Amino acid sequence: MTTFAELHAALDRTNKTGEKLALLERFFRLAPDPEKLWTLALLTGRRPRRPVSTARLREWAAARAGIPGWLFEECYQHAGDLGETLHLLLPPAQTSEIRPTGEWFRWLDDLRGLSESEQRALIIEAWDGLPAAERLVFNKLITGGFRVGVSRALVIRALAAAMEMEPDRVARAIMGNWDPRETVFGNLWKEDPAADLARPYPFCLAHPFTGNPADTLGTPAEWLAEWKWDGIRGQLIKRGGDLFLWSRGEEPVGDRFPELLQLAGCLPDGTVMDGEILPWRDGRPLGFSVLQTRIGRKALTTRLLREAPVVFTAYDLLEWEGRDFRGEPLDRRRERLEHAVAAFAPRRGGAPLLRLSEEVPFQTWEELAALRDESRDRLAEGLMIKKRDAPYPAGRPRGIWWKWKVDPFSVDAVLVQSQPGHGRRSTLHTDHTFAVWSDGALVPFAKAYSGLTDEEIRRVDRFVKTHTTARHGPVRTVAPELVFEIGFEHIARSTRHRAGVAVRFPRILRWREDKPAAEADTLETLKSLTRLPDIPKAKTTQLELF
Amino acid sequence: MKPVSPQSRLLAFTDHGLYCPPGNFYIDPWRPVDQALITHAHADHARAGHGAYLAHPASASVLRARIGAEISLQTLPCGQSITLQDARVTFFPAGHIPGSVQIRIEHRGETAVAAGDYKTTPDGLSEAWEPVRCHLFVTESTFGLPIYHWRPEAEVFAEIHEWWRQNREAGKTSVLLAYSLGKAQRVLRGLDRGIGPVWVHESIQRMNDCLRADGTDAPDFPVFRKANRGNESGQMIVTPPAAADALTRRSTVSLAQVSGWMTVRGNRRRLALDRGFVLSDHADWDGLNHAVAATGAERVWVTHGQTEAFSRWLREEKGLDAVPVATRFQGEGDGDNGESEAGP
Numbered sequence: 001m002t003t004f005a006e007l008h009a010a011l012d013r014t015n016k017t018g019e020k021l022a023l024l025e026r027f028f029r030l031a032p033d034p035e036k037l038w039t040l041a042l043l044t045g046r047r048p049r050r051p052v053s054t055a056r057l058r059e060w061a062a063a064r065a066g067i068p069g070w071l072f073e074e075c076y077q078h079a080g081d082l083g084e085t086l087h088l089l090l091p092p093a094q095t096s097e098i099r100p101t102g103e104w105f106r107w108l109d110d111l112r113g114l115s116e117s118e119q120r121a122l123i124i125e126a127w128d129g130l131p132a133a134e135r136l137v138f139n140k141l142i143t144g145g146f147r148v149g150v151s152r153a154l155v156i157r158a159l160a161a162a163m164e165m166e167p168d169r170v171a172r173a174i175m176g177n178w179d180p181r182e183t184v185f186g187n188l189w190k191e192d193p194a195a196d197l198a199r200p201y202p203f204c205l206a207h208p209f210t211g212n213p214a215d216t217l218g219t220p221a222e223w224l225a226e227w228k229w230d231g232i233r234g235q236l237i238k239r240g241g242d243l244f245l246w247s248r249g250e251e252p253v254g255d256r257f258p259e260l261l262q263l264a265g266c267l268p269d270g271t272v273m274d275g276e277i278l279p280w281r282d283g284r285p286l287g288f289s290v291l292q293t294r295i296g297r298k299a300l301t302t303r304l305l306r307e308a309p310v311v312f313t314a315y316d317l318l319e320w321e322g323r324d325f326r327g328e329p330l331d332r333r334r335e336r337l338e339h340a341v342a343a344f345a346p347r348r349g350g351a352p353l354l355r356l357s358e359e360v361p362f363q364t365w366e367e368l369a370a371l372r373d374e375s376r377d378r379l380a381e382g383l384m385i386k387k388r389d390a391p392y393p394a395g396r397p398r399g400i401w402w403k404w405k406v407d408p409f410s411v412d413a414v415l416v417q418s419q420p421g422h423g424r425r426s427t428l429h430t431d432h433t434f435a436v437w438s439d440g441a442l443v444p445f446a447k448a449y450s451g452l453t454d455e456e457i458r459r460v461d462r463f464v465k466t467h468t469t470a471r472h473g474p475v476r477t478v479a480p481e482l483v484f485e486i487g488f489e490h491i492a493r494s495t496r497h498r499a500g501v502a503v504r505f506p507r508i509l510r511w512r513e514d515k516p517a518a519e520a521d522t523l524e525t526l527k528s529l530t531r532l533p534d535i536p537k538a539k540t541t542q543l544e545l546f
Numbered sequence: 547m548k549p550v551s552p553q554s555r556l557l558a559f560t561d562h563g564l565y566c567p568p569g570n571f572y573i574d575p576w577r578p579v580d581q582a583l584i585t586h587a588h589a590d591h592a593r594a595g596h597g598a599y600l601a602h603p604a605s606a607s608v609l610r611a612r613i614g615a616e617i618s619l620q621t622l623p624c625g626q627s628i629t630l631q632d633a634r635v636t637f638f639p640a641g642h643i644p645g646s647v648q649i650r651i652e653h654r655g656e657t658a659v660a661a662g663d664y665k666t667t668p669d670g671l672s673e674a675w676e677p678v679r680c681h682l683f684v685t686e687s688t689f690g691l692p693i694y695h696w697r698p699e700a701e702v703f704a705e706i707h708e709w710w711r712q713n714r715e716a717g718k719t720s721v722l723l724a725y726s727l728g729k730a731q732r733v734l735r736g737l738d739r740g741i742g743p744v745w746v747h748e749s750i751q752r753m754n755d756c757l758r759a760d761g762t763d764a765p766d767f768p769v770f771r772k773a774n775r776g777n778e779s780g781q782m783i784v785t786p787p788a789a790a791d792a793l794t795r796r797s798t799v800s801l802a803q804v805s806g807w808m809t810v811r812g813n814r815r816r817l818a819l820d821r822g823f824v825l826s827d828h829a830d831w832d833g834l835n836h837a838v839a840a841t842g843a844e845r846v847w848v849t850h851g852q853t854e855a856f857s858r859w860l861r862e863e864k865g866l867d868a869v870p871v872a873t874r875f876q877g878e879g880d881g882d883n884g885e886s887e888a889g890p
Contacts, residue, residue: 012811015801015820067692068863074855075693080812088693088809149815427813 002031004039004101009133011148020150024158033185038101040188041180043148043155045250050144051111052119054082057142060120064127065089077420077474078427083140090127090135098134104141105181153395163189171202171394175250197239200246201272201318201326202394206384206401213385213404214365224330224388225360225368226315227380228403230288230490230504231278232295236260236312236354238267239322245277245312253277256294257310263353266346270322273337274392275314275357285379288504289492314341315357315384318392326392333392334359375406381489382406408487408505409529411521412512415482416442418464419474421449429464429476430457432508434486436499438523442480445499445526446488451508460511483512483520491529501527552847552869554682556633556651556658559847559871564660564684568653569633571600573660583635585662586646587612587727600628602637604673605645607756608727624673640664641675642827643728644762650678658682659841663850665826666833669699669732671762677840684847684871685838688828689806690856696806696830703736706804706823710741713800714780723787723803723819726750728827730784731757733804734765742780745770747789787817806830838866847871 001010007027011020028036062072072089079085099107107126111119123142130138156174160167173188176199217223233248243264245254254261257277279286279294290308294300317337318326325333338356345354360383362368368383375382382405390400413434421430431449435442452460460482467479487509494502500523552558558565563575571581578595585591587601587608594613601609603621610617622628624647627636632654637647642663649660659680668674706722713720720742724730726749734754737744746754746767757764770783787803806826807813814822829837838846838860846868848857853870860868 013821015815015818065692071692071855071859074852075691078691078852079693079810084811085693088695427807427810428816 001027003035003098004042005098005134005137007031007039008137008148011150017154021154021158024150024155025161028159028162032100034102035100037180037183037185037188038105040155040159040174040185041105042101043150044152044174046178046180047144048105048108048141049112051108051142052116052123054143056116056120057082057086057123060124061086061089061127064124065091073473080420080427082143083136086127086139086143087132087136093127093129093131093135098131101137102180104138108141109181156395165189168202168394172199175200175202176246177252197242198237198244198252200235200237200244200250201274201324201392203233203235203248203274204316204392204394204401205396206403207396207398209385209402209404212365213368217365217385217402220362220365220368222388224334224386225362225371226357226384226386227360227375227378228382228384228405229276229278229285229313229357229379230381231276231285231291231310231313234275234277234312235318236263236267236271236273236275236314237319238264238271239269241269243267256300258300259305259310260312260353263312263346266344266354267340268321268344270319271340272317272319272325273312273314273340274316274318275312277310278313279308280311280313280352280355281309287379287492288490289494289502311352312354313357314354316392329389329391330386331388372404372406405489408489408507408509409491409503410485410487410509411436411526411529412483412515412519413446413486414442414480414517414520415460415478415484416444416480418460418476418478428457428461430461432460432484434484434506435480436521436523436526438499443499443523445497445501445523446486446503446506448484448486448506448508451487452511456511480517483515483517485509485512491526493527499523499526552871554656554658554845556653556656556682557660557684557847566630566633566651566658569630569635569651571630571633571635572596573649574662581630583649584609585640585649585660586643588643588663591662600635602645602647604757604760604762607759608645608753611752611756638678639673639675641666641668641672644672644731644757644764645760646672648675648678650680656681658684659843660684661686661837663688663828664837665829666837667696667699669827671732671735671764672728675837677837679842681843682845682847683838683841683843684849685834685856686828686850687834687848687853687856688851689826689830690834690848690852690859692831694806694809694826694830695832696824696826699736699825702823702825703738706733706736706802707738707741709800709802709821709823710737710780710782714742716800717779718798718800720780720782721790721799721801722782722784723790723801724750724784724805726786727753729804729825730754730786731762731764732825732827733784734767737782737784742782744768744782744784746783747785749786749789750784835864838864 001007010023014020058072062069075089076082076085079088111122126138156167156171160170235246237244243261245257245260247253279290294304294308314337317333317340320336341354341356345352360371362371372383385402385404387400413436415432416435417433418429419431421428433444434446434448435444463482464476464478468476469479470477486506488503488506490504492502493500556566558567562572562577562579564573571583572579573583574585574591575582576593580597582596582599584599584601587605592609592613598618600620600622603623606619606621609619622637624637624639627634634652636650638650640646640648640662642665646662648662651658657680659678661684663686664675666675710720722733724733730750744767746769748769751769754764754766800820802821802823803819804823804825806824806828808822808824844867846860846866848868849871857868857870860866
């Protein structure tokens with residue numbers, strides 16, 4: 001097992017984490033270095049850019065398989081994954097050609113510059129030449145949708161074992177902005193001053209807390225509470241005169257929040273803070289929907305920057321004066337953080353760019369529970385509870401950081417449309433649209449995928465298949481009979497949604513089999529839950545930064 | 547196009563199921579009727595409550611065991627004909643499971659065939675499928691998409707045996723999920739008992755006994771019980787999916803399912819399986835196309851499965867008068883409860 005395709009096939013043949021770990025470790029011990037590098041790139045989401053549109057790929061594959069385009073689409077809908085659909089439809093290989101994974105990356109890169117007919121000829125040649133396991137991987141590479149069922153934590157554990165290194169060192173080495181085309185495996189582990197400047201620390205993630213803290217968390221004095229805000233988790237790094245901002249998904253996001261880059265001029269070198277990027281004005285958050293107006297926009301207009309200003313709310317200090325601070329207990333890290341924010345946070349026309357996530361003082365768990373009930377009024381999602389004497393570990397350790405969210409909003413809504421899911425749910429109708437009543441008509445307001453048991457999923461799927469009233473491609477309109485309690489975190493008025501409101505994180509809380517559709521909630525009820533300000537209408541008129 | 551309820555002089559779809567007006571009988575009806583003709587004994591085709599049943603002799607004991615010993619059951623072997631009012635009825639092998647038949651109906655020079663579930667390749671256990679010429683062909687379409695291509699049975703068993711040997715080396719029990727009627731017998735017949743001891747779930751043994759009583763060469767295996775659970779090296783347990791829960795979450799078990807649905811990785815992942823082996827008792831894409839062509843039928847009614855896609859393919863690419871037919875209990879895909887066996 002020395003190629004990525006072989007590893008991929010082997011990982012696919014077990015559902016057990018321990019076995020996956022052993023396979024990964026063996027691979028990282030035995031495979032040649034270049035293959036390790038490319039594999040690591042793929043396992044950490046560094047995919048090649050898609051060289052040709054999926055529309056072309058579908059067209060060429062349908063022609064190669066001798067089927068009409070519509071039948072290809074039926075198959076895609078059914079299999080749920082484009083790479084796999086290609087794999088299943090194409091005729092078996094006529095020759096067998098195995099190339100190192102890195103060569104395929106370069107092959108795909110080179111493909112981008114060619115004419116469409118050249119691309120077509122080369123891709124079909126590859127399809128015809130690749131053995132089954134390689135072709136599956138190849139198809140996943142060219143369709144750009146690559147997911148292997150192993151977590152980053154597992155990859156880190158396997159690498160640490162194979163390289164006989166501390167997991168934390170491994171985690172740091174594979175973070176950040178490296179490109180497999182421009183480095184070699186050995187370089188990842190070397191100290192590289194330039195790359196190290198920008199490199200973030202692995203994030204510490206929280207577990208959801210349920211139940212009564214008095215029963216499980218012990219003495220209140222051992223814990224620190226903060227409001228849990230709904231923003232973008234970020235790591236703010238100031239080193240070597242530059243400021244770097246990373247999202248939790250390890251994306252550099254500095255250019256999306258240019259106002260925060262001004263912090264470069266204020267913070268001392270050798271400072272790393274963990275916190276939340278929040279839309280903020282007049283001393284309070286504006287709600288995630290406001291942030292959404294900025295996410296994913298290529299052009300940030302001055303108007304957008306004015307209407308959705310952001311602040312970095314710091315809650316932890318990971319590096320101070322160039323020293324890794326993560327081994328220090330939380331209390332001590334916070335003490336320094338408070339000092340740092342007080343001493344260096346700038347003010348820009350009265351609006352802060354950097355603020356401290358304030359501590360929520362409490363004496364008893366009852367008191368904290370009462371504070372938690374105020375979360376919505378403060379536009380917070382709930383509370384974070386952190387162990388005061390704990391260091392800052394990587395990953396999602398148990399018992400150190402808890403997120404104690406408020407119970408979600410909920411309404412009873414009617415299932416009106418449904419379509420098959422993807423991946424493991426591709427043969428079941430699991431993607432549902434829900435509606436509430438308004439003047440005798442049902443108005444859709446949310447899509448939800450999760451929240452039902454396997455048994456309920458099967459029963460709802462059966463209902464959908466036997467109560468379809470119309471079909472538009474994969475989407476089925478169903479008889480409006482089933483009622484579900486839909487939970488969501490936030491609600492805001494919206495001009496882009498038919499219902500006039502947008503909800504955040506909608507999910508199915510339970511199936512209300514006791515309720516007929518006529519007794520589902522109304523749009524009026526839904527709107528009455530809105531407490532947030534209207535979403536500003538963001539108009540992008542021109543490309544203009546600052 | 548939308549599913550329709552088409553009619554011919556010989557057959558019509560009603561809210562009770564597929565009906566033959568000249569013969570005044572139903573085929574695999576889903577609501578109680580006076581006279582039911584049963585293509586095979588899987589639960590979604592053979593339901594309780596009918597006045598009289600007509601089926602192949604190889605499925606008699608299974609039907610009595612599953613529906614009730616007291617049912618009024620008449621049997622008809624393949625190749626023999628019977629007259630029911632104005633219709634002449636003949637059974638032909640469907641190759642799906644032991645005792646599965648296609649039903650040919652003749653009336654005033656017209657011929658219709660209701661194929662039930664079928665596969666075109668022999669499995670050594672069921673009577674082999676044969677093409678039957680007709681004017682109207684009612685076909686299933688469970689795997690009626692061109693992503694479904696079955697590999698030769700021997701290759702699949704080689705894979706199963708390799709997996710089984712690897713588990714033996716690793717000190718694990720192999721658990722193979724297979725429906726108790728049809729798939730289980732086919733799998734048991736193909737297993738190399740030299741690799742290790744094989745146990746079956748009692749529901750499989752019950753089916754084996756029934757099939758043997760009616761002349762099918764069903765294999766005989768000891769029944770797995772918790773009380774006598776062995777820890778023998780390399781043991782294999784064959785069990786229906788519904789009965790597997792107690793066995794599956796242990797690290798000393800490798801769990802695999804044998805089914806046509808295992809073609810799609812998403813199904814295997816959803817069921818949290820270690821392995822999926824693609825072996826089906828239904829026709830694959832090529833098998834369905836071959837069967838339709840071999841009947842010479844100009845009208846084709848497509849039921850059970852990929853009704854829309856397969857009928858459109860036959861209409862647009864093969865020039866046939868093909869329509870999708872709405873059936874009550876099986877929607878498209880019917881992904882989960884697997885190949886045709888709805889009941890436990």
